[in-house]
Amino acid sequence: MEQTADERPRRRQARGERRIAQLLEAAASVFCTTGYTAASTNAIAREAGVSPGTLYQFFPNKEAIAVELSDRLMHEMRETYGKALRPIAPETPLEEVIAATVDRFVDFNCRHPVFFALMHGPDVPGAMAQEHDALHAALIGRVEALLTPFLPDARTEEIARTSRMCVGIYKGGLELILAHEGAEREAYVQELKNVLFRYLDPLLMDSYPLGV
Known part of the structure; x- marks a missing residue:
């Protein structure tokens, strides 16, 4: 059956989106393996199984690829923030809150x-x-908003400090988590949860029944 004039551009667009996704997946692999500076468009094209010329049809350089990849991941990460840092029911145990987040x-x-x-x-x-x-900054702001109702006597700068510490603890733990796999990775995940609990529990238990 002959394609209509409307169908042809849609098919070309769909093929283009698939090619972009293929290139971004290849770039992610190369960036993880070599780092951003050592990566090259030739290496990304090779990982994607296409010619450099094909890559340049969609991205002018390595930075454009990295920016597009990070933009897509940033959008997904913001959605993760929204789901993980939603308001907490007061009766929820602190361990459960930390584990889910x-x-x-x-x-x-x-x-x-x-x-x-x-x-x-x-x-x-x-x-x-x-x-x-x-x-x-947005993540710290969400953590501050989450903690503020449960620390009614704390000063603004104290809540900000606590929030920054929570994010810092998480990032430090995440680096160790990503460096391991399997059971060892799971052990580091549990260690991170333990550290956050031991940090927050004494701060919250007087005004936040989750720690009781």
């Missing part, structure tokens, strides 16, 4: 290890670094 964030980063490689590398493009800083 950590599991969501760890799951995202284990599925997309390139996010950590790009966002925490020393050589990321400026646009990506700015996006990461904005995302980091």
Whole structure:
């Protein structure tokens, strides 16, 4: 059956989207293996199984690939923040709150290890670094909003400090988690949960019944 004039552009667009997804997947693999600076468009094209010329039809350079990849991951990460840091029912045990939150964030980063490689590398493009800083600030803000109702006597700067510590503890633990696999990775995930609980429990138990 002959394609209509409307069908042909849609098919070309669908093929283009599949090719972009293929290139981004290959770039993620290369960035994780070599880091951003050592990666090249030739290596990404080779990983994707296409010619460099095909790659340049969609991306002008390595930075454009990294920015597109990070933009897509940032969007998914913001959705993860929204699900993981939603308001807490007061009767929920602190261990359960921490476990559910950590599991969501760890799951995202284990599925997309390139996010950590790009966002925490020393050589990321400026646009990506700015996006990461904005995302980091948003995360701290969500943690502050989560903690504030349960620390009614704490000063604003104290809640901000506690929130930054929670995020810092998580990032430090995440680096160890991503460096291991299997049972050892699960052990580090549990260690991270334990550390966060032991940090937050004494702070919250006077005004937050989750720790009782």
